[in-house]
Amino acid sequence: MDEKLKIKQEKLIEMVSGFGEEYLDEELTHLCVKLVEKLGRKREVPFKRGKLENWASGIVYAIAQLNFVFDDSFEPYASADDICNYFGTKKSTAANKARDLRKLLHLNLGNKEFSTDLILSLDLSNLGGDLSQVKTLEGAMANSTIRSAANLLRETFKQKQSIYDVENDKIRKIIRDIFDSDGEFVDEALIDDLAYELSTATFISPACGAGLLMLSSENGGVLIPAFTSMNEYNLEFEGGHIGPVSWKFIEILNYLDNDNFEGMVINPHVDDFFVSLTIIHHALINLQI
16 A cells, blocks of 8 residues: 555544544444455555545444444434534435445445444344344344244254153242242242243143143133143143143243233142243343343
8 A cells, every 4th residue: 555545544544533432432433443444455445536534424334334323222323414414424425435335345234344242143144234124223133032032943843852851840949939938029039040940941731733732811811831740740631631742931932922822820730830921021031032
């Protein structure tokens, strides 16, 4: 790189760094600088021609798009107007320059080189890099959650556990400890312990076609009867015509979109312990989905 281009690159770095200090965090500012440096290593350096203000606004704009900086529900936040007002450029110019940069460097959503750690933690591969499909960070997180849940469910079906190997002694102990509270305030630590044990548990339930047999609740909703072992299952269904099936807790995701679904009952008519949707969601958080 000749001396004139070096001076231009240093000026560009100074410009995007200045914007970063005012609007972004250190990680995003570093990505903007990194993008300038990558352009400077091209055989034909793009910013050799054109106004540096346009290049600076396009570089920041591209990084902002890839990392949902335009989403005002999260920090750090900056708008397209903030970028253009700072560099004195038109919004259409900055957007077009950012588009050209994305095409030139193949900058898709989830790009490993120019994404923050948060964005890299999300699975956006099924979007094909299309920025039009996900407009907000919350949308990206939801997309990632759906994909993670689907992957977990696929793994779950590959690893069915024998009904005779199912034992949930820890869950029964926690339930007894909760019952021992005798209507008094239940220690939140017990609920946390229950949620943790639920998240990795396998239960036994009566089968109903391709799913689980559901029970009717007093409110007219439905509940999954979940037995902690075959001993408890046999106390309710031994000798009947309904066969047992084992299932992992993660499979409860299949039922959460049912508006009538109210939760689980662990060991009906034995422990008869109701697990609400609140506790179920708490357990799902332990699975990080």
